[in-house]
Amino acid sequence: MSPTEESYTYPAVTVDAIVFTIRQEQLQVALIKRGIEPFKGSWAIPGGFVRLDESLEDAVKRELNEEVGADGVYLEQLYTFGEPERDPRGRVITVAYFALVAAENLRELTAATDAAEAQWFSLHDLPPLAFDHRQILDLALGRLRAKLEYSTIAYALLPRAFPLTQLQKVYEIILDRPLDKRNFRKKILSLGLLEPTDERSGGAHRPATLYLFKNSQVTFF
Amino acid sequence: MSPTEESYTYPAVTVDAIVFTIRQEQLQVALIKRGIEPFKGSWAIPGGFVRLDESLEDAVKRELNEEVGADGVYLEQLYTFGEPERDPRGRVITVAYFALVAAENLRELTAATDAAEAQWFSLHDLPPLAFDHRQILDLALGRLRAKLEYSTIAYALLPRAFPLTQLQKVYEIILDRPLDKRNFRKKILSLGLLEPTDERSGGAHRPATLYLFKNSQVTFF
DNA sequence: GGAGTAAGTGTAAAATTAACACCAACGCCG
DNA sequence: CGGCGTTGGTGTTAATTTTACACTTACTCC
Numbered sequence: 069m070s071p072t073e074e075s076y077t078y079p080a081v082t083v084d085a086i087v088f089t090i091r092q093e094q095l096q097v098a099l100i101k102r103g104i105e106p107f108k109g110s111w112a113i114p115g116g117f118v119r120l121d122e123s124l125e126d127a128v129k130r131e132l133n134e135e136v137g138a139d140g141v142y143l144e145q146l147y148t149f150g151e152p153e154r155d156p157r158g159r160v161i162t163v164a165y166f167a168l169v170a171a172e173n174l175r176e177l178t179a180a181t182d183a184a185e186a187q188w189f190s191l192h193d194l195p196p197l198a199f200d201h202r203q204i205l206d207l208a209l210g211r212l213r214a215k216l217e218y219s220t221i222a223y224a225l226l227p228r229a230f231p232l233t234q235l236q237k238v239y240e241i242i243l244d245r246p247l248d249k250r251n252f253r254k255k256i257l258s259l260g261l262l263e264p265t266d267e268r269s270g271g272a273h274r275p276a277t278l279y280l281f282k283n284s285q286v287t288f289f
Numbered sequence: 290m291s292p293t294e295e296s297y298t299y300p301a302v303t304v305d306a307i308v309f310t311i312r313q314e315q316l317q318v319a320l321i322k323r324g325i326e327p328f329k330g331s332w333a334i335p336g337g338f339v340r341l342d343e344s345l346e347d348a349v350k351r352e353l354n355e356e357v358g359a360d361g362v363y364l365e366q367l368y369t370f371g372e373p374e375r376d377p378r379g380r381v382i383t384v385a386y387f388a389l390v391a392a393e394n395l396r397e398l399t400a401a402t403d404a405a406e407a408q409w410f411s412l413h414d415l416p417p418l419a420f421d422h423r424q425i426l427d428l429a430l431g432r433l434r435a436k437l438e439y440s441t442i443a444y445a446l447l448p449r450a451f452p453l454t455q456l457q458k459v460y461e462i463i464l465d466r467p468l469d470k471r472n473f474r475k476k477i478l479s480l481g482l483l484e485p486t487d488e489r490s491g492g493a494h495r496p497a498t499l500y501l502f503k504n505s506q507v508t509f510f
Numbered sequence: 511g512g513a514g515t516a517a518g519t520g521t522a523a524a525a526t527t528a529a530c531a532c533c534a535a536c537g538c539c540g
Numbered sequence: 541c542g543g544c545g546t547t548g549g550t551g552t553t554a555a556t557t558t559t560a561c562a563c564t565t566a567c568t569c570c
Contacts, residue, residue, distance in 0.1 A: 078299040079341060081371075081382055120300060120380050124371035148369045148384045150302075150345035159341050161302055163369045163382075233517070250519070251559065273516040274566040454548070471550070472528065494547040495535035 079150070079159040083127045084115030084201070086146070086166045086208035087136050089174060090225050094190045095241050097205065098136045099197070101185040106156050107198035113205065114186070115162065128165045135186060137175035142168040142224030144215075146208055154200050166208040168224035216242055220261055223281040231269050231276035232256065300371070300380040304348045305336030305422070307367070307387045307429035308357050310395060311446050315411045316462050318426065319357045320418070322406040327377050328419035334426065335407070336383065349386045356407060358396035363389040363445030365436075367429055375421050387429040389445035437463055441482055444502040452490050452497030453477065 087098040099111040114135040118127040125143060132138045143165055150161040189195065197205065215221050222238050236252050256262060263282050268275035308319040320332040335356040339348040346364060353359045364386055371382040410416065418426065436442050443459050457473050477483060484503050489496035 077341060079302050079339060081300050081302060118300060118371070118382075120298060121373055123373060124369065124382070145368060147366060148345065150339070150384065152342055152344060161339075161345070161384075163371065231517080248560075249517090250561085253518080254520095255558090269517095271516085272568045273514085274518080274568095276517055452548080469529075470548090471530085474549080475551095476527090490548090492547085493537050494545085495537095495549085497548055 079161045081118045082115050082160055082162045083118055083124055083131065084113045084162050084164045084204065085128050085132055085143075086113055086164070086205055087132060087138060087141070087169060088166065088208075088212060088225070089169045089171055089188070090238060090241055091171050091188060092190075093237070093241060094192070096188040096190050097194075098138075099187055099189055099195070100135055101187070102198055110198040111187075111189075111195045112198040113164075113201045118163075124163050125165075128167070132167060136169075138167065138169045138173065139175070140170065140173040142221055144211075144221075146204070146211060149200060149204065151200070164204045164208070166211060168212075168221060170225050170227060172227050213243055220281065229265055229267055229278040229280050231278055232262075233276060235279070300382045302339045303336050303381055303383045304339055304345055304352065305334045305383050305385045305425065306349050306353055306357075306364075307334055307385070307426055308353065308359060308362070308390060309387065309429075309433060309446070310390045310392055310409070311459060311462055312392050312409060313411075314458070314462065315413070317409040317411050318415075319359075320408060320410055320416070321356055322408070323419055331419040332408075332410075332416045333419040334385075334422045339384075345384050346386075349388070353388060357390075359388065359390045359394065360396070361391065361394040363442055365432075365442075367425070367432060370421060370425065372421070385425045385429070387432060389433075389442060391446050391448060393448050434464055441480075441502065450486055450488055450499035450501050452499055453483075454497060456500070 089096055089098075098114055100114050102108055102110050102112050114131055116127070116131045116135075118124060122130070124145070128143060129141075132141060144167075146164040146166045148161065148163045152159055154160065154162075191209065194202075194205075196202070212221070216239060222235060222242070225238050226234060232253055233249075235256065236247055236249065239252070240247055261282055262279040265278045265280050267278040269278060310317055310319075319335055321335050323329055323331050323333050335352055337348070337352045337356075339345060343351070345366070349364060350362075353362060365388075367385040367387050369382065369384045373380055375381065375383075412430065415423075415426075417423070433442070437460060443456060443463070446459050447455060453474055454470075456477065457468055457470065460473070461468055482503055483500040486499045486501050488499040490499060
């Protein structure tokens, strides 16, 4: 069990993250254009090597910060991909995460530090992806949809206070189907996780009560 | 992104597996007594290094075969643990799996190839575990219980054909609470995944219809 | 002040889940 | 061979949860 007992090369370990956000009423993912071979010019999930002294989560957060400019994110480990042939350059095991970022917490993508071009893509309009990244993305989407039903992660995609209608829109966009307004409100409110505030939304129409997620567990870094 | 581009040491990568079985009407896990430091003499989850040319799943299956003598198993990736300090000897990232083995598919544990002593422990009577293995085990148990509710994995713990009562017992043992017999049967049968056979159970009492899991997806190796 | 649009609200039917008790079929033993 | 002990097998009702569905309110802009 000791790394020093046996003398063989270890596999490389990377982390990758599917970063979802909602922009322009669409579910979008952050992708990076690869500047080097293999798959030069293809789009790929942001990610990179895990340093020896940082945890997996720290590695993801660092990469997200550098490559995507994402500041406050919900982060969850997705799956570890380790097929020997998944990277043509050699053995690379990747621990995939999925992340949710509220649009308000995004710096502009083009501000990425390295030369790589980063861009948001709508899920309905995805380019071909490098490596097994399409498979990873599909898995992430499935997980996101599943967790929406029994958890509170949707709140990571919204500002601190929001009208119920906006929350419903998030659900509808992610699940890609319309929801009944009254049933949605009944159910969400019955969970007891939302707190109405005194604030009202502005804008052209009837002002909406803004709600707050109690004990917001969104991780910031 | 290339393993050869940067020159630093990689973390070591291991796989570990929580192997569950049901023996003596109890949920049990396979543990291995460590023969070397650190944690020499402690009990640990079976596992080992991933070879450069084998997939993560293949690595787990190999280890299970060698250390636990498990032949036909349900195998599912659980979580990847990568805290820098989780192993005192250096950076070791472990991909944890959980496995289910039907008692009938078990060779005796003492037949393990290396000198390490392997043994089954009831979940109600666990020794202290090495490393962060207790945390891994707790996570595996939670996952097993959760999946029992919405999946068919319980069948991996049973022989090919079995009476409904035995299936119910498996549920009760894992969930650690009694279930209503009629409701259980109604629900299980309404899923349409079981097929009654012509076989009947023998034994001292009224013979039971044996059921078969349609499209048994248990993985064998 | 009227048009347009998003906010907000309740009820009835359908489906699912939960609670609950007795008879049947076998082996064993006396 | 008949009764005892034990496990197999079955239905109904009440409670809860989920679904379907339509109108009034409050604001801005013109």
